[in-house]
Amino acid sequence: MPLFVTMLKVSTLFFLLLCIPVMGQEYKVSGHVKQTDGAEVAFANILLFKVSDTSFFKGSASDEKGFFSFKNIIRNQYLIRASYIGSNSDYKLVEVNSDLDIGLLYIDDKGLELNEVVVVSQKPTLEQKVDRLVFNIENTALSDSDLWDVLKSTPTVFVMNDEIKVKGESGVQIMINDKKVNLPPEDILNLLSGTSAKGVQSIEVITTPPAKYDAEGGTLINIKMKKNLIAGYNGAVYNKYSQAVFPRQMFGTSHFFKSRQLEASFNYSYSQYKILTNFTDITNFIEDGQIRDTWTSDLEVIYRSKKHNTSAFLDYSFDDNNTISFSSIATLTPSYLTRDLSDTQILDANDGSTSGFYTLNNGKFESINAAFYLDYKHNLNDQGSNLAVNVHYTHYDYDKNQELETDFYDGNRAIVGENNFNTFNQQHTHLYSAQIDFISPVGESANFESGIKYALIDSESYIAQEGFDRDQEGIESTEEGTFFYDEAIFAGYASFDAKWNNWSLKSGLRAEYTDTEGDFSLSTDKIRNHYLELFPTLFLQFNPNVKHRFGASYKRSIIRPSYNKINPFQVFQSNNSVVEGNVNLQPSFKNSVILSYTYDRDYTFELFYRYHRNIMRLLTFQDNESNLLRFITDNVDRELAYGVDFIYRNEIYNFWDTYFLSSYYYGAERFTDILSQESLDQGQWTLLVQLNNNFTLLEDRSLTASLNYSYVSPIIIGNSRQEYYNEWGISLKKNIWGKKGTITMGLTDILKQFKLTNTRKYGNQDNTSIYKPDGRVFSLGFRYNFGNMKIRDNYKSKDTDERDRL
Template identity: 50%
Template sequence: MNYRELFLTYLCLLTSSFLLQAQEFSIQGKVISNEGEPVWLANVLLLSPTDTVLINGSSSDERGLFKITGIPSGNYLLKASYLENESDYVAVDMTSDMNVGALSISNYAQMLDEVVVSTQKPRIERKVDRLVFNIGNTALSDSDIWEALKRAPGVVVINNQLSVNGNKDIGIMINGRKVNLPKSDVINLLSGTSASNVESIEVITNPPSKYSAEDGMLINIKMNKNLIAGYNGAIFNRYTQGVYPKHTIGTDHYFKGNKAGLSLNYSFNKEKWYTKYTDITNYIEDGEVTSTWKANEDYIRHRKRHNFNAFFDYVFDEKNTLTLSTLNQWSPKVNRVYATETDITDANGGDLSSFITTNDSGEDQINTSFYLDFVHKFGKKGAELSLNTHYTYYDYERGQDLNTTFFDSNQALTDQNDFFTNATQDINLFSLQADFVSPIGTFSNFETGLRFAGIHSGNEIDQSGFDRDQPGINPTESASFDYDESIFAGYASMDNTWGKWNVKAGLRGEFTKTKANLDVLNSFNKDTYFKLFPSLSLQYTPNNDHDFHYHYYRRITRPRYNSLNPFQVFQSYNSVIEGNPDLLPSSRHYMVGGYTYKRAYTFELFYKNRVNNYQLLVFQDNENEILRFISSNVDRDIAYGFNVTVNKNLTNNWSFYFMASTSYMESNFTDLGSGQKISEGLWNTYIRSNSGFSFLTDKSLKADISILYSSPVILGNSRQEDYFNMGIALRKTIWDNNASISLGIDDVFNEASLFNTRKYLNQNNTSYYRPESRLLVLGFRYRFGNTKIRSNKKSKRVDERGRI
C-alpha cells in the first residue's frame, strides 16, 4: 500500500467516526457483604473485557444500591470493591437497560478501622497496545528500577542490551516523559533509582503517533503518587556482593496539599565492578593463518554516583494543571582500569612475542533534564490541550593513559609506549510539543499535535604519544567534531470503538535537518529528509474468551552523536573503537497478528524488516593486525516467526508468566575490507519466565523467580552463542508494613556469559565476555509519615488520575 492509499484509508476512518451514532443504556444493582448486608460507598467498576481498562463507574448508597448510566452497547465486565475486598467479575452484554442483582463482596466483616493502602492489581495486564507489569507490593519493589525492568514481560536484557520482541530501539519514559540520554546513561539512571516508588512498568509495543518515530517500542515507568493530603517518606539501603561490593543508600519524600504535590527522590551509589574478556584473533594472509593473537583482559570499574529526581504538580482548578519535573545524575568519580595480556603465536602455535597494556582511565559526567507541562481541559468531557517543553544538558569528560610494554618470545623487554587521551563531549537537547485530543461522538477520539526537537553535540579530543599506523582517522594531537540535528514533526490519530471492534490509526510526518563538521579534515556534511510513519492497531473481541489483534508500524533510527563521532579511541595496543560520520538513518517495518484465549494464552505471528541498521561491528584488519570496533550500517535485517505467551494466576498465591519466541533472523552487511556482500542467518528461540509467589496468611512474604534463555543469535556480523540467566528475589514486610527486608540472587548458576564468533571471508576471531553477574543483594526500606488512610477514598483511584 502506497502512502496515497494509506492516506485515503485513514481519511475514511476519520470520516466514519463522525457518522456513527448509537443508543446508550444503564445498569443497576446492589452491593452486599457475604452475610447479605448492604455495603455503603463501595466502588462499582465497568471494565473492558479484553484488558480490564476502566470504562465507567459509580458507588453504592447507604442501601447498597448503585446505577451506571450512559453505557454504549457492547460486552463489559462488572466488579464491586470496598478497600481490599472485591466481588467476582460479572460479564454483561449491554443491549438494553439491565439489573444485575446483587454483587457479593467477601470478607467485608473483617475490615479494620485503619487500613494500609495495598491495591490488588493483576501482576501483568494485557491492554490494546501494551503490557502492564504491576510491581508494587512484589518481591521486586525493593530492588532498583533496572533490575525490576529485567523481569518485565517481553523484555530481554543481555549484556546490558535492552530489547523487546527482538527490537533494540527502545525508548524509556518516566511518568510519560522521554528520558533523553544515551543508552548507557539511561542504565546508570535506572540502576541508581529505587523501584520501591514504581507503581508499574508499561511495555508499549505499538506506541501512539504522538510519540517520536525514533522508538519502535516504549517502556513507561509509572511512579507512585501521593493522593492524600499530608507527608510521607522513606529511607532505603541496598547492598550487593559479587566479586566486589556495591552499595546504594537513598531517601524518598512525598508532600501533598489541596492543590500542590511534590515528590523528591535522592540516592547515592558507590560500586566496584569486575569483568573479564578474552579475544582470540587469527590474522590471515593469502587465505592462511599467519599469526594468532590471544588477549586476556581484566576490567575493573570504580564509580560514585548521585541521583536526584523531583516531580511537582500544581492544580490551579479542575481545568488547568501545571507539572515541573527534573531528572539529575552526577558521577564525579569514575575510574576504569583495563589490564590486557596479549600472546602472539605462529600458525603452528609457537611463541612469537607478547605485550602487556594497562589502560588507566578516569571520567566525570553530569546529566540534568527539566520538563514543564501544562494541561488545559475544555468544557467537553475528554477534550484537552497539553503543552510540553523539555531541556537536557549532558557533560562528559574522559582521560586515559594507555601504557604498553613489549616482549620477545623469551619474555625479554623490547619496547615501551605511552599514549595519552583526553576527550570531552557536551550535548544540549531541547524539545517543544503541543497536543490536542477530543472525543468525536460516543465511540471515537481524535488527537493531533506538533513537535520540534533540536540537538547539538560538541566533541573535542587531545591525544599524544601513539606511534603505529592504522587505517581510518588516525589519532591526532587535537580535533573537534560538531553535530547538529533539528526535527519538525506533526501527527494525527484516531481511536475508534465500534461494539466488538477497536481501531487505532495514526500518521506522523517528520522533517529532519542535520549538519556535521570535523575540523581536521575540513569535512562539512549536511542532509535533509522528510519521512512518513503510519501506524495501525486492530482488535476484535467477539466475547470474553476470544480476542484477535493486529499491529503495524514504521519507525526510524537516526545516527546519534556517540556513533557519528569519528575519533579513534584505543582500548589496547591493537584494538580501537571508532565512530562513523557517514552513518545513514535506519528505517524499519514491523507487523504482528495474534489471538488470545481467555486473556491468558496468546499466539502471535510477526515479521520485521529493517534497512541500514547501524551497530558497533568488529572487523579484523589483517594487514595492520588491528581489531576495529566500528559503528557501521547493516544493509538489511529481517526476522519472522511466532510468539507463545501464557499469563495466568495458577493459584491465589502463584502468578505465572511465560513467553517463548522462535524466529528466523538474517543479517545482510558489507565486509569492510573487500566490499563484498555477506548474508548470515539462523533460527533463534528465546524464553522468558517469571513466577511471583505469596506466602504466609497475611501474604507478607513475597518471592519472584525469573528465567531467561536465548539460543544462538545473529547480531550484525557476529554470531552470539546461547545465553542463560536465572534470578531469585525475596521480600518480607515487617513492623505493620512500615518496613521491608529483601534478599536476592542474580544469575544463580553463574552462566550469564557471552561468546561471539565472526568467521567469514578473511575474518576469523572470537570474543568471550564474562561479567560479574552472580550477585547477592540485600535490601532494607523503612517508611514513615502518613503511610495509612482512614477512608475509602483511595480505593477510587483510576489510571487517569495517576497520569502526570
C-alpha cells in the same frame, strides 16, 4: 510555517480517509457513595463494567461529599461498584437508556476503621492491551529491587551484554510516564540500576508504538509511576547491599506529599559500586589466505563508580479543568574510575615463536545529565476534549580522560619497548523540545488525537591525544579535533481509536522532517542531511467472546544516528584495539507486522515479520595489515526476521503463578565488509525462552518469592554469531513490623553460567570475543516506611493515564 501547514494537511487528509465519526446518544449516570454508618465517602473509586463480558468500561471518583457522575455513557447494561482502600460496595446492575441516578452505593464502614494503610503483597499481573503488554509490579517482591532488576524480570524483555532487547530485538527506547529518557545506553544502565522500583506501578512494553510517540526507535518500555494515595506526608528510606567478587552499595530515600490541589514527590539514591568484568579476544590474522599469527588478549576490567540519582515530580490542579506539572530527573557521576589490564600474547604460526605486550588503561569519567519537563493540561469541555502542552530541556556533559601504557615483551617476557599516551575527550549536549497535543471524543466510543512537535539537538565534542607514537603502522589517531553536530526535527501526527461491538481500532499517521548538520574540524566537507518521512500505524483487535481475542498491527519507524555514534573520534582500548565513530551513518527504517491470537487470556500465539533497512550495528573487523581490531558502528544493509511467539501465563495454585515465553524465529542480516567491500549474508534460526515464577507464602501472605530463567540459543547480531547463554535468578521479600519494614534478598546467575561468545568467520575475518561479567550477585536490602500512613482524610487521586509527571 509551510512545513507545519503541510503536516497538518497530511494529518487532516489521513483522518478524513480513515476515520468516519460514529455518532450516537449519550447519557449521564450519577449516584452517591456512603459508608454503612451513613458517612459520605469522598474520593472513592467508581468502576463501570460491561455486563456482556464483565470488561472494564470507565472509571470515575466521588467528590468531597461522596457524589459522582459518568458522562457520555452509551445505551447498554452495566455493573457498577464503588471501592476505597480495599473496601468495596456490592455490584449494582444498571440499564442505561436515559440519564440515570442510581442512588446510593454503600461501602462497609468496618473496612474503613483502619489506623494504617495495610498493603498486602501481590503477584505481578499481566494485561494485554491493543498495542502494549502491561506488567503490574506494584506491591510485589520486584517493587523493592531497582529498576534494572525489574526490567530483567519483565516478560518479553531480555538483557544481553547490558543492552535491553525485547524478544531479541534491539533499539529499545526507555520512557518514564510517556516521556523519553534522553540518555546514552551506558547512562540508562546507571540510572535504572541506581533507582528504586518502589514508586513504580507498572512496566508497559509497547512493541508497536502508536502515532503519538516519536517515530524514533522500535519497541518502547514505558515505566509508569504510581500516585500517592495518602493525604499529607509520608516517605521511606532504603538500603541495598550486594556482593559479587567486590561489594556494591546503594542508599536511597523517597518522599511524598499530597493535599487537595498539590501532589509532589522526591526521590534520591546514592550508589557506590566496584565491579569486575573479563574479556577475551582471540584473533587469527591472515596473510595470503593463511593464518600468519594468533593474538590472544585477556582483559580484566575493574571499575569503581559513585553516582547520584534524583527525580522530582510535582502536580498542581488549579481547578477541575487546569493542571500544571513539573518533572525533573538527573544523574550525576562525580567519579567513575576504570582500570583495564590486558595481556596480549602473539603466537607466530610459522615458527611457533611468541611475543606480546601488556596494556594498562586507567580512565576517569565524570558526567551530569539533567532533564526538566513542564506540562500544562486544559480540559476544554465535559465530553473529554483536552489540550496538553509540554516543553522539555536536557543538559548533558561528560569528561573522559584516559592514560594508556603499553609494554612490549619478547619470548622470554623481557620488556623490549613501550608506547604510552593520554587521551582527553569532552562532550556538551543540549536537547530542547516543545509539543502540543489535542484529544477529542468522536461520537460515543471513539477518540481523535492530533499534535505537533519541534525538537533540537545541539552537541559539541572535543578530543586531544598526547604522546602517541604516530609512526606506528596502521594508526591514524586524532591528535586534536572538534566535532559539532546539530539536529532539528519537526513532527505532526493524527490518530483515531474506536470501539464498537467486539472490535477495537487504533490507527494513526505521523510525519517527521529531519534536518542534520555536522562539522568535523579535520574535514573540509560538512555533513548535511534532510528528509521528510511518513510513519503509519494500525492496530486492530477482535474479541468475539471472553475466550478468544484476535489482533493485528503494523508499524513503520525510524532510527537516527545518535550524536555519540556519529562522533568520528577514535578511543583505544589497547594498543591493537580501537573503537571508532562514523560520520557517514544514515538513518534506518523498520517495518513490523504482528498477527496474534489469545485463548482464555492465558495462551497467546503471535506471528511476526520485520524488515529493517540500513540498521545500525556495532561491527567488529580485523585489519590484517595493521594487526588491529576495529569496533565500528556502521549501517548494515538490512535485517530480516520472521517467526512465532508463544506466551503462557496462569495461576497454577493460589500461591503460585507463572509466565512462559518462547520465541522461535529466523533472523538474517546483510552487511558489507569494510575492507573487501564484499556484501555478505548471515542467517540463523533462534530460540528465546523466558520463564518467570512468582510465589506468595505464609498465612498472612507476607513472604513473596520469584524464580526466573532465561535462555537464548545462537543468534546473528551484525557480522557476529553469538553462542547460546542461559541464566537463573531468584528474589525474596518479607514484610515486617506491620508491613512498615521490608527485607529483600536476591541472587542472580545462580549457576554462574552467563557469558557471551561472539565469533566472526568469513573471508579474511577469523576472530572470537568472549564477555564474562561477574554475574553471580547476592543482594540484601531493607526498606522502612514512615510518616502519615493513616487515613486522616479521604483524598485520593483519580487513576488516569493522561496525567503525566515526567
